[in-house]
Amino acid sequence: xxxxxxxxxxxxxxxxxxxxxxxxxxxxxxxxxxxxxxxxxxxxxxxxxxxxxxxxxxxxxxxxxxxxxxxxxxxxxxxxxxxxxxxxxxxxxxxxxxxxxxxxxxxxxxxxxxxxxxxxxxxxxxxxxxxxxxxxxxxxxxxxxxxxxxxxxxxxxxxxxxxxxxxxxxxxxxxxxxxxxxxxxxxxxxxxxxxxxxxxxxxxxxxxxxxxxxxxxxxxxxxxxxxxxxxxxxxxxxxxxxxxxxxxxxxxxxxxxxxxxxxxxxxxxxxxxxxxxxxxxxxxxxxxxxxxxxxxxxxxxxxxxxxxxxxxxxxxxxxxxxxxxxxxxxxxxxxxx
Amino acid sequence: xxxxxxxxxxxxxxxxxxxxxxxxxxxxxxxxxxxxxxxxxxxxxxxxxxxxxxxxxxxxxxxxxxxxxxxxxxxxxxxxxxxxxxxxxxxxxxxxxxxxxxxxxxxxxxxxxxxxxxxxxxxxxxxxxxxxxxxxxxxxxxxxxxxxxxxxxxxxxxxxxxxxxxxxxxxxxxxxxxxxxxxxxxxxxxxxxxxxxxxxxxxxxxxxxxxxxxxxxxxxxxxxxxxxxxxxxxxxxxxxxxxxxxxxxxxxxxxxxxxxxxxxxxxxxxxxxxxxxxxxxxxxxxxxxxxxxxxxxxxxxxxxxxxxxxxxxxxxxxxxxxxxxxxxxxxxxxxxx
DNA sequence: AGTGGTTTCTACAACGTTGTAAGCACCTGT
DNA sequence: ACAGGTGCTTACAACGTTGTAGAAACCACT
Numbered sequence: 001x002x003x004x005x006x007x008x009x010x011x012x013x014x015x016x017x018x019x020x021x022x023x024x025x026x027x028x029x030x031x032x033x034x035x036x037x038x039x040x041x042x043x044x045x046x047x048x049x050x051x052x053x054x055x056x057x058x059x060x061x062x063x064x065x066x067x068x069x070x071x072x073x074x075x076x077x078x079x080x081x082x083x084x085x086x087x088x089x090x091x092x093x094x095x096x097x098x099x100x101x102x103x104x105x106x107x108x109x110x111x112x113x114x115x116x117x118x119x120x121x122x123x124x125x126x127x128x129x130x131x132x133x134x135x136x137x138x139x140x141x142x143x144x145x146x147x148x149x150x151x152x153x154x155x156x157x158x159x160x161x162x163x164x165x166x167x168x169x170x171x172x173x174x175x176x177x178x179x180x181x182x183x184x185x186x187x188x189x190x191x192x193x194x195x196x197x198x199x200x201x202x203x204x205x206x207x208x209x210x211x212x213x214x215x216x217x218x219x220x221x222x223x224x225x226x227x228x229x230x231x232x233x234x235x236x237x238x239x240x241x242x243x244x245x246x247x248x249x250x251x252x253x254x255x256x257x258x259x260x261x262x263x264x265x266x267x268x269x270x271x272x273x274x275x276x277x278x279x280x281x282x283x284x285x286x287x288x289x290x291x292x293x294x295x296x297x298x299x300x301x302x303x304x305x306x307x308x309x310x311x312x313x314x315x316x317x318x319x320x321x322x323x324x325x326x327x328x329x330x331x332x333x334x335x336x337x
Numbered sequence: 338x339x340x341x342x343x344x345x346x347x348x349x350x351x352x353x354x355x356x357x358x359x360x361x362x363x364x365x366x367x368x369x370x371x372x373x374x375x376x377x378x379x380x381x382x383x384x385x386x387x388x389x390x391x392x393x394x395x396x397x398x399x400x401x402x403x404x405x406x407x408x409x410x411x412x413x414x415x416x417x418x419x420x421x422x423x424x425x426x427x428x429x430x431x432x433x434x435x436x437x438x439x440x441x442x443x444x445x446x447x448x449x450x451x452x453x454x455x456x457x458x459x460x461x462x463x464x465x466x467x468x469x470x471x472x473x474x475x476x477x478x479x480x481x482x483x484x485x486x487x488x489x490x491x492x493x494x495x496x497x498x499x500x501x502x503x504x505x506x507x508x509x510x511x512x513x514x515x516x517x518x519x520x521x522x523x524x525x526x527x528x529x530x531x532x533x534x535x536x537x538x539x540x541x542x543x544x545x546x547x548x549x550x551x552x553x554x555x556x557x558x559x560x561x562x563x564x565x566x567x568x569x570x571x572x573x574x575x576x577x578x579x580x581x582x583x584x585x586x587x588x589x590x591x592x593x594x595x596x597x598x599x600x601x602x603x604x605x606x607x608x609x610x611x612x613x614x615x616x617x618x619x620x621x622x623x624x625x626x627x628x629x630x631x632x633x634x635x636x637x638x639x640x641x642x643x644x645x646x647x648x649x650x651x652x653x654x655x656x657x658x659x660x661x662x663x664x665x666x667x668x669x670x671x672x673x674x
Numbered sequence: 675a676g677t678g679g680t681t682t683c684t685a686c687a688a689c690g691t692t693g694t695a696a697g698c699a700c701c702t703g704t
Numbered sequence: 705a706c707a708g709g710t711g712c713t714t715a716c717a718a719c720g721t722t723g724t725a726g727a728a729a730c731c732a733c734t
Contacts, residue, residue, distance in 0.1 A: 004689095004690060004691090005690065005691070005692095006690080014713075014714090015713065015714045015715075016690090016691085016692095016714090016715095017691095017692075017693095017713075017714065017715080018712085018713060018714075020691070020692060021692095021712095021713085024692085027711095028710095028711055028712055028713090029712070029713085030711085030712065030713090033712080033713085048690085048691075049392070049689085049690050049691070050453045050691095051388050051389075051391040051392040051397065051453065051689085051690080051691090052388075052392050052689070052690035052691040052692090052719090053690080053691055053692075054388040054691090054719095055386070055388040055389050055392050055689090055690080055691070055719050055720065055721085056690080056691045056692050056693085056718080056719050057691085057692070057719085058719075060388065062431075062453070069417065070407070070413050070416050070417050070420070070432075071410065071413040071414045071416075071417050071615065073408065073410065073413075076407050076408040076410075076413040077408045079407050079408075079432075080406065080407050080408050080434060083407070083434050092431065092433075092453075093432075094399075094429065094431045094432075095416075095430075095431075095432040096429075097417065097420050116387045116388065116399070116429075223615065223616075223618070223619045224619075227619070252616070252619050253619055255619075255621065256619040256620070256621060256623075259621045278408065278560065279560075279589070279616055281560070282560040282561075282564070282589050282590055282592075282593040283593075283620070283621070284592065284593060284596045284620070284621045286593075341719095341720055341721090342720065342721070342722095343720080351683075351684090352683065352684045352685075353684090353685095353720090353721085353722095354683075354684065354685080354721095354722075354723095355682085355683060355684075357721070357722060358682095358683085358722095361722085364681095365680095365681055365682055365683085366682070366683085367681085367682065367683090370682080370683085385720085385721075386719085386720050386721070387721095388719085388720080388721090389689090389719070389720035389721040389722090390720080390721055390722075391689095391721090392689050392690065392691085392719090392720080392721070393688080393689050393720080393721045393722050393723085394689085394721085394722070395689075
C-alpha cells in the first residue's frame with residue numbers, strides 16, 4: 001500500500017538514486033527522465049519515509065516547543081507564533097507540555113523522543129541554570145526569564161522595566177496603596193521576582209513606602225489564584241486602591257472577585273496585568289496590561305535556534321530582548337490630559 | 338558525542354543485539370550481563386536513536402492532533418486532554434495548526450511529516466467527507482461534527498440535543514425573543530448548522546415562531562465576531578431578550594458588547610454559550626453554557642486511534658458520542674424554584 | 675556420559691533513504 | 705576520428721536499530 005523509492009524506480013525504469021535526486025530537486029536530471037519519474041511518483045502516490053531520511057541525514061526537521069501548559073492563553077498564543085515562524089524554515093513543531101514540573105522539563109531538554117528533534121525551545125519554570133547545564137547536548141533556546149549564566153541562548157523581555165512602567169502608570173493615576181499579586185518565593189518564581197523588583201523600584205522612585213501586606217503570593221498564576229489572593233487581601237483589612245497582577249489570568253480572576261465584592265474597577269480599585277492575552281481586550285472592564293511582543297519573541301527564538309543548527313553552532317550563548325509596551329485600557333485608563 | 342548501540346556493546350564486551358535486548362527489556366539476559374550493559378549505558382549516556390528504531394519497526398510512537406487554532410481556548414483545552422490521554426499509550430503528540438484551511442487540513446490528513454506519525458486526530462473545519470475519503474491511508478479519528486458517511490472513526494457530542502436543551506433553558510426563563518449568533522452557510526459550518534437545528538427545534542417545541550432577523554451569522558467564532566454580531570442585531574432594531582451563541586468566545590464578545598451598550602445581563606438580555614471554556618467561569622457575569630465532556634472526547638479519540646493501530650485495524654468506521662451537560666451560571670441562571 | 679530442553683548470546687540481514695565515487699553517454703573542438 | 709570535458713545516471717555502502725535463525729552454554733534427568 002505504501003510505496004518506496006524502489007517501486008518508483010522500477011516503474012520509471014531508472015535507478016533508485018535517480019528518483020531520490022528528482023525528489024530532492026537535484027539539478028542534473030534530464031527533463032524527460034524527470035518527467036517519467038514524476039509521473040511514476042504521482043501514479044504511486046509516493047511519499048518519502050522521513051524516518052529513513054532522518055536516519056541517513058541526521059536531521060529530523062522537527063523542533064520542539066516545551067511550555068508549562070497549553071491552555072494558559074499566553075502560551076497558546078506564543079505557540080501559534082512559534083509554529084508560524086518555524087514554518088519559514090520548513091520545520092514542524094512538536095509541542096510538549098511540561099506542567100512546569102522539573103522532571104518533565106528535564107525530559108524535554110534531554111530530547112523528548114531522542115534524536116527525533118533537532119532543537120528545542122523551552123519555557124522553563126522549574127529548571128535552574130545548573131540543571132540545564134547538565135543537560136546541554138540538544139541545541140536549545142530558552143524563553144522567559146534569564147537563567148543566569150545559563151548555557152543556552154535566551155529570548156526575554158525586560159521584566160523589571162515593564163513592571164516598573166506599569167506600576168508607575170498606576171501611581172500616575174494617583175493611586176498610593178498598590179497591591180502586587182503573584183509573588184512566589186520558590187526557585188521557579190524567576191518572573192515573579194523580576195516583576196516584584198520592578199514594582200518595588202517604581203514605588204521607591206515615587207517615594208511610596210513598601211508595605212509587604214500589599215504583596216500577595218499566588219501558588220500558580222491562574223484565574224482562581226488571582227481571585228483567591230485579592231479576596232484574602234481584602235478580608236485581612238488591607239484596602240488597596242490599585243492592583244498589579246503578575247499576569248493577565250491572575251488579573252481576570254481579580255476583576256471577577258472585585259465584582260463579586262461590589263467594588264468598582266477602576267473607580268475603587270484600578271487593575272493591571274501582564275501578557276496582553278486576547279481575553280483582556282474583551283473582559284469587563286477591558287484590562288490594562290504589559291504587552292510583550294509575542295510575535296517577536298517567537299521569531300527571535302526560532303532564528304536563534306536556526307543559528308545554532310547552522311553556522312553559529314559553537315557561538316557563545318546569546319541573549320536577546322524583545323520589546324514590550326503598555327496597553328492602557330479601562331481597568332486602569334490613561335491619565336486625563 | 339552521541340553514542341550508538343555499538344559503542345555500548347564494545348564497552349560492555351557483548352554483542353550489539355544483547356544491548357538492544359537489555360534496552361528493550363527482553364527477558365532472557367543473565368543478571369550480570371544486564372548489569373554490565375546497564376553500567377555501560379549509564380556511563381556513555383546512551384539514548385536510542387528513534388529514527389532508526391522507527392525505520393526498523395515501522396512505527397514512530399508519535400500521533401498528530403490537528404486543530405484549527407491553538408489559541409482558541411476550546412482547542413487548547415482539548416489539546417491538553419489529548420496529550421494526557423496519549424501519554425497512557427506512550428505516545429508523543431505532535432500538534433498541528435490547520436487554521437481551518439482545507440489545504441492545511443489535507444496536508445495534515447495526508448501525513449504531515451509522512452511516516453513520521455502513526456495516526457491522526459483531526460478536527461476538520463473545511464474538509465468534506467469526499468476530501469477525506471480520498472485521503473484515507475493514515476489511521477485517523479475525526480473530532481467534532483459528523484462528516485456524513487465519512488471513512489473514519491468519529492467522536493462527537495450531540496450538538497442538536499445540546500443546542501435544543503440550552504435554548505429550552507432560555508425559554509424556561511420566560512424569554513421569547515431569543516437570538517442565535519454564529520450561523521454559517523458555508524460547508525465549513527457543520528457545527529453551526531447542527532446547533533441552529535437544535536435552536537429551531539426548541540423554539541418549535543415551545544410554540545415560538547422562528548424569526549430569521551434574530552439569527553446572526555458570524556464569519557469566524559471569535560470574541561470580536563460575537564461583539565460585532567450583537568451590535569448589528571441591536572442597531573437594526575431587533576430587540577432580543579436572550580442570545581444563544583454557538584460558542585463561548587462569541588458569547589464573551591456578546592457580553593462585552595452588551596455591556597458597552599448599557600444593557601444588563603441577564604436582566605435585559607440573557608446570554609448562553611457553548612463549549613464551557615475556562616474564561617466563562619470568571620467572566621462578568623459568569624457564562625451559562627453547554628459543557629461537553631472534553632476529557633472524555635479526548636480519551637475516546639485516543640482509544641479509537643489505539644484500536645485502529647492495533648486489533649481493529651480493519652473495523653468499519655465507528656462513531657462515539659461523548660456526554661455533555663448544561664452549566665448554568667449568572668448570564669442565564671437556573672430558573673427560580 | 676549422553677540426551678533433550680532450556681536459557682543466553684551472536685551474526686546477519688533487513689528497514690528506506692542519501693552521499694560517494696565511479697561509469698557511461700554525449701558534446702565540442704581539434 | 706579522437707581526446708577531454710561535462711552532464712546524467714548508477715552501484716554500493718552507509719545511517720542505527722531490531723527480527724530471525726541458529727550457535728553455544730547451561731541444566732536436569734536418565
